[in-house]
Amino acid sequence: MRRIISVLLENEPGALSRVVGLFSQRNYNIETLTVAPTEDSTLSRLTVTTTGSDKVIEQITKQLNKLIEVVKLVDLTEGAHIERELMLVKLKATGSQRAEIKRTVDIFRGQIVDVTSSVYTVQLAGDSDKLDGFIQAVGTAGVLEVVRSGVSGIARGEKVLSL
């Protein structure tokens, strides 16, 4: 099952490599990974999506918790949560395609953030399925380049992951 694990990490050199190293060392799988400092500059927030049986996920969270630099973590998929991913995509946009792409972008509530005579650069945010859906809708033939940020997530309601 797919899980989103959110981690508060000491913002120190080498901390990220410990997390990544743990996954490869113990044969766990990383699907996406995002990391950036938080409003507290001593902490980074790292979000990793992974798949595995309940037993494997339990080991992943326990092993992550054992890393000295991991301050706190939560498996967001255990409760209601919001997940977002940002995608920038360059699409071939010539002739009649231009209007069609514009319409599709509007339907997906994306934005065209850069334009040339033959290329649109589109920005789109949403859960991973929505981003997949957009690519499908415009058709891979017209896609020149895709960059995705990986998943970020946060719990719904009053639950907070903080110190």
Add this chain to the structure above:
Amino acid sequence: MELLSGADMLIRSLQDEGIEYIYGYPGGAALHIYDALFRQDKVKHILVRHEQAAVHMADGYARATGKPGTVLVTSGPGATNTITGIATAFMDSIPMVVLCGQVASTLIGEDAFQETDMIGVSRPVVKHNLSVRHPEEIPEVIRKAYYIASTGRPGPVVVDIPKDMTTPNERFEYAFPKKVKLRSYNPAIRGHAGQIKKAVDMLLAARRPIIYAGGGVILGKASDQLTELVRMLGYPITNTLMGIGCYPATDKQHLGWLGMHGTYESNMAMHHSDLILCVGARFDDRVTNATEKFCPGARIVHIDIDPASISKTIDADVPIVGPVDAVLKEMIALVRESKARPDAEALSAWWKQIEEWRAFHGMRYENNPEVIKPQEVIETLWRLTNGDAFVASDVGQHQMFAAQYYKFDKPNRWINSGGLGTMGFGLPAAMGVKLTHPDDEVLCVTGEGSIQMNIQELSTCKQYNLPVKIINLNNQALGMVKQWQDMNYESRHSQSYMESLPDFIKLAEAYGHVGVRIDRKEDLEPKLKEVLAMKDKLVFVDIYVDRFEHVYPMQVARGSMKDMWLSKTERV
């Protein structure tokens, strides 16, 4: 406040930490530190002949004393040579701090002479590693390193020290921190009361209980509590290879150790039990055999300081995260208060069954009037040392024989590389023990394969007068490899023979020690007596043992715990 250079702060911090010994080897990036070491006499340095041995020495010291060991090496090859030793300590959760020189911070990343990314290289085999970024940080980094290494589930910590952090002419205010604050590291200090209560209720209601104890009992200094609880309940106890000595082996409630080469009665009792109380062990693959066939009728209570050890391979019915000594203490109190008592009838039937198993195999081996059996060497040593020696072992058949036939009644006396299985561990580990236990008998039980992996340390033994007794069970082959080839590869002995063995007697003499060869059965006991009487000499005892012997019992691969070979021809 005092002004000290980084190197002096480092050594002063070690003094303030109470460190007695450093094991190490100097080199370019560590020279400022070695100079600071020279200008004091509180912390003693032991110069080894290879950095791997320094780590095993620190490890032997830590296992025998329960205190963290300390290693000091230079950058590059000095640091990488420690990796096998660090991995050995990591697998067995041994507290240790490894101080590594590093090229100057201005050179890092430039492929400088003797530069290695030691933080990166060591990462998968350490509990944690730390890098010094400013000389002022040194006291805090050192304090943190020892704190992390020795609390919670212990383990090795590497500290990487760039050369410019220890420059002699830059001085800083020195203050040794009294406390360590780490918001992200808070090992459990007691178990969950509700879970403990539940465990005690299950324990008292069990009809075929067994206690399965591991190295965590020794690391957690909980042998007394374990012994008290086990005696109170009158239940059978088995322990892992790492747990040897956590409960007296000569006591009748003790069934010996369990797993691949454990006793018949231990493995049978585990398989047929209805309740397993696991204390500080981790259901390792050398214990469980095939996990899907593991102890089908047993409910499991698992006590461990490390939550990740619980339900990793075998699911626990009642997990208890906490230090074993504190949890056992609470269990003892609850058993005492409880009105419930173990069902006497069920317990006596269980013991009757166990005694039948015990009588069935009883660690017998086939004796031979002509040939010295490796098992009888260990039995003789056990008798001659009154079962009170420290035994550091290497890895292979001799390790299993030593663990099976030397009955340890005390913790911290069986020193072996259980998790990683590091050949070459035995001699340096024995040296680390002997250094701090000069009046105790310290044996290194080894084989002609393992001993050659760190034989250069005979020179260190001469320099520091470390009269360990090296018991070389010489079967002229890599015995355990050969045994597996006999059993699984139709006796195709691929690369398991050593056809150019040195004359170990002359070799020992060349290093300034005594060598004794034993190859006749009738000489075994008298010559071993003579060897043990040479109190102040390192004696290399080269004993020619049965070349064809196998270690039994041996669990059948991919079977359950009760599926074993009991000899070359009997399979149950």
